[in-house]
Amino acid sequence: MTSIDNLLHEDRRFPPGPEFAAAAIAQPRLYEEAASDRLAFWADQSRRLLHWNEPFTEVLDWSAAPVAKWFGDGKLNVAYNCLDRHVLAGHGDRVAYHWEGEPGDARTVTYAELTSEVKKAANALAALGVGQGDRVAIYLPNIPEAVVAMLAVARLGAIHSVVFGGFSAESLRARIDDAQARLVITADGGWRKGKVFPLKPTVDAAVAGESPVEHVLVVRRGENEVEWTDKDLWWHDVVDAASNEHEAEAFEAENPLFILYTSGTTGKPKGILHTSGGYLTQVAFTHENVFDLHPETDVFWCTADVGWITGHSYAVYGPLANGATSVMYEGTPDTPHPGRWWELIEKYKVSIFYTAPTAIRSFMKLGGAIPAKFDLTSLRVLGSVGEPINPEAWVWYRDIIGGGKTPIVDTWWQTETGAIMVSALPGITTLKPGSAQVPVPGISIAIVDDDGTPVGKDEGGLLVITEPWPAMLRGIWGDMDRYAETYWSKFADQGYYFAGDGARYDRDGDIWLMGRVDDVMNVSGHRLSTAEIESALVGHAAVAEAAVVGAHDETTGQAVVAFVILRSEYAELEDASTELRAHVATAIGAIARPRELYVVAELPKTRSGKIMRRLLQDIAEGRDIGDTTTLADTSVMSIISDKYAASP
Numbered sequence: 003m004t005s006i007d008n009l010l011h012e013d014r015r016f017p018p019g020p021e022f023a024a025a026a027i028a029q030p031r032l033y034e035e036a037a038s039d040r041l042a043f044w045a046d047q048s049r050r051l052l053h054w055n056e057p058f059t060e061v062l063d064w065s066a067a068p069v070a071k072w073f074g075d076g077k078l079n080v081a082y083n084c085l086d087r088h089v090l091a092g093h094g095d096r097v098a099y100h101w102e103g104e105p106g107d108a109r110t111v112t113y114a115e116l117t118s119e120v121k122k123a124a125n126a127l128a129a130l131g132v133g134q135g136d137r138v139a140i141y142l143p144n145i146p147e148a149v150v151a152m153l154a155v156a157r158l159g160a161i162h163s164v165v166f167g168g169f170s171a172e173s174l175r176a177r178i179d180d181a182q183a184r185l186v187i188t189a190d191g192g193w194r195k196g197k198v199f200p201l202k203p204t205v206d207a208a209v210a211g212e213s214p215v216e217h218v219l220v221v222r223r224g225e226n227e228v229e230w231t232d233k234d235l236w237w238h239d240v241v242d243a244a245s246n247e248h249e250a251e252a253f254e255a256e257n258p259l260f261i262l263y264t265s266g267t268t269g270k271p272k273g274i275l276h277t278s279g280g281y282l283t284q285v286a287f288t289h290e291n292v293f294d295l296h297p298e299t300d301v302f303w304c305t306a307d308v309g310w311i312t313g314h315s316y317a318v319y320g321p322l323a324n325g326a327t328s329v330m331y332e333g334t335p336d337t338p339h340p341g342r343w344w345e346l347i348e349k350y351k352v353s354i355f356y357t358a359p360t361a362i363r364s365f366m367k368l369g370g371a372i373p374a375k376f377d378l379t380s381l382r383v384l385g386s387v388g389e390p391i392n393p394e395a396w397v398w399y400r401d402i403i404g405g406g407k408t409p410i411v412d413t414w415w416q417t418e419t420g421a422i423m424v425s426a427l428p429g430i431t432t433l434k435p436g437s438a439q440v441p442v443p444g445i446s447i448a449i450v451d452d453d454g455t456p457v458g459k460d461e462g463g464l465l466v467i468t469e470p471w472p473a474m475l476r477g478i479w480g481d482m483d484r485y486a487e488t489y490w491s492k493f494a495d496q497g498y499y500f501a502g503d504g505a506r507y508d509r510d511g512d513i514w515l516m517g518r519v520d521d522v523m524n525v526s527g528h529r530l531s532t533a534e535i536e537s538a539l540v541g542h543a544a545v546a547e548a549a550v551v552g553a554h555d556e557t558t559g560q561a562v563v564a565f566v567i568l569r570s571e572y573a574e575l576e577d578a579s580t581e582l583r584a585h586v587a588t589a590i591g592a593i594a595r596p597r598e599l600y601v602v603a604e605l606p607k608t609r610s611g612k613i614m615r616r617l618l619q620d621i622a623e624g625r626d627i628g629d630t631t632t633l634a635d636t637s638v639m640s641i642i643s644d645k646y647a648a649s650p
């Protein structure tokens with residue numbers, strides 16, 4: 003494969019402030035320690051960060067590759083590590099969650115209260131027959147009971163499968179059946195965009211007829227009317243009545259902790275399997291070091307819903323393992339007003355904030371006047387995750403949200419990796435807008451060509467992970483062949499994990515993510531990244547959001563087709579297509595100039611905010627539009643295709 007063309011030039015640099023660097027948790031010697039003996043490093047981190055009932059003697063067993071065992075002869079209880087030990091250490095009064103419902107109702111949950119709730123829930127679940135290895139599906143809004151349910155399942159050594167509350171009955175049924183879940187924990191409904199959206203009817207449909215589900219436990223939240231079946235039990239009846247004494251049993255480090263189905267832009271969802279000791283070690287380590295967590299004083303807010311991996315690792319397990327105080331919010335960012343997130347940052351004095359580029363760009367679209375109305379001076383670290391963050395959004399995030407002073411950590415990782423893999427460390431790294439930069443200490447990453455040969459500086463290729471890591475997935479539930487095939491077959495000779503992302507090194511050897519490799523186009527023999535062209539487009543003052551696809555072209559192999567949303571002030575921009583196509587040509591080079599450019603009102607996105615380029619490609623290549631069931635809003639596609647058909 004030829005190198006991904008290195009066409010973007012970004013020269014802004016942001017070194018850490020001296021005070022920040024001096025007080026930072028992560029100091030440069032971390033990199034040295036990890037480099038000198040990787041396994042000893044992870045063993046030290048695990049012993050330091052976690053309580054092991056039975057200490058491990060073996061760090062990594064890779065003899066059954068690609069299925070790893072980390073800390074295999076040790077025993078621990080994940081929930082004990084997240085709860086009881088903090089209470090026993092005298093931190094029972096520390097707030098675990100400042101929770102806020104969308105309508106403005108709020109709850110403060112301390113570590114002592116959360117521990118007590120989880121013990122009750124564990125007793126209740128055990129009474130319903132849940133034990134080690136059983137699967138429990140969780141289909142809840144972003145409310146404290148979601149955390150309680152996850153930890154209660156973990157405490158019993160059972161396996162949770164959290165399904166995002168936006169998924170349909172069909173998707174929920176497929177996930178329940180695939181995992182053979184015997185219990186579902188849900189709610190009557192939750193608040194979203196100013197209304198109660200019902201969840202219970204979706205569960206009713208998903209478990210009707212033949213189903214492995216024996217019981218459905220229902221949290222009262224929306225107070226909407228629900229139909230009742232003989233499988234149903236109210237959470238407040240069974241959990242409130244249960245004893246709050248429960249001794250946590252220690253399980254093997256490799257005891258499965260959860261299954262999480264990837265949102266996947268293509269193919270049948272994969273049940274990604276994670277286990278206990280290695281997962282908790284790496285999420286705790288990265289949460290502490292990447293975000294520079296000082297648990298006594300920081301207030302951390304990861305905006306992800308618990309239904310996504312980011313919610314699992316950085317709204318639940320990482321913060322709780324570290325005894326941190328988090329904010330948790332039920333609703334949408336713009337309800338009841340577009341400054342809702344900034345209002346919450348002001349109210350709870352959030353100091354570390356972690357969100358996705360898609361959210362940042364949608365706030366950019368609304369303008370800086372909205373966040374300017376709130377006091378955001380408590381913020382000291384900002385994070386980004388989920389897709390490449392274009393330099394313009396990065397700089398806007400730092401200037402407008404971070405007051406021009408906060409470091410931004412752009413964190414690359416996946417559902418499969420379980421925890422952050424590539425990121426700056428805020429007290430050490432000189433930051434570059436748009437680059438995820440360097441592997442986390444103890445993580446081995448390379449960029450290689452199609453044959454697995456490492457590429458050089460200023461060259462691009464495929465991102466691989468060259469050594470097993472503690473939080474790595476242990477398989478695809480029920481389909482270990484697919485696990486080996488999907489991630490380990492491409493570079494079987496070298497034994498590398500293939501992440502499916504394109505990346506390049508810059509001239510300093512820092513890593514830039516270029517999007518999924520199926521999002522890379524080949525135009526006249528040049529490899530162009532959709533992300534790179536999108537970044538150029540949103541760098542134009544008129545553009546709020548952009549999506550780029552490669553469409554078949556007789557002459558060039560593929561041609562660039564762009565879909566853009568204009569900022570409201572530019573809605574009337576004349577000849578937007580000519581202007582923006584020329585802008586891309588100037589910013590990147592004539593080779594990247596879109597063959598066609600369409601101004602649209604919305605882009606098709608999955609519920610986690612990822613643009614479904616596959617659907618846009620269907621339009622650009624004149625095909626019938628494929629499966630749209632994972633779209634957040636399915637009407638978007640007909641509007642875009644009508645527009646396309648009407649164009650000259």
Ligand code: 6R9
Pocket residue numbers: 264265311312386387388389390391412413414415416417418438501502503515516517518610
């Ligand atoms: C955590 C999460 C994983 C895919 C991944 C990549 C993209 C995530 C990124 C990023 C560039 C970043 N991705 N973080 N791309 N820079 N900082 O998002 O997991 O939902 O499984 O998605 O997201 O393409 O392969 P998941």
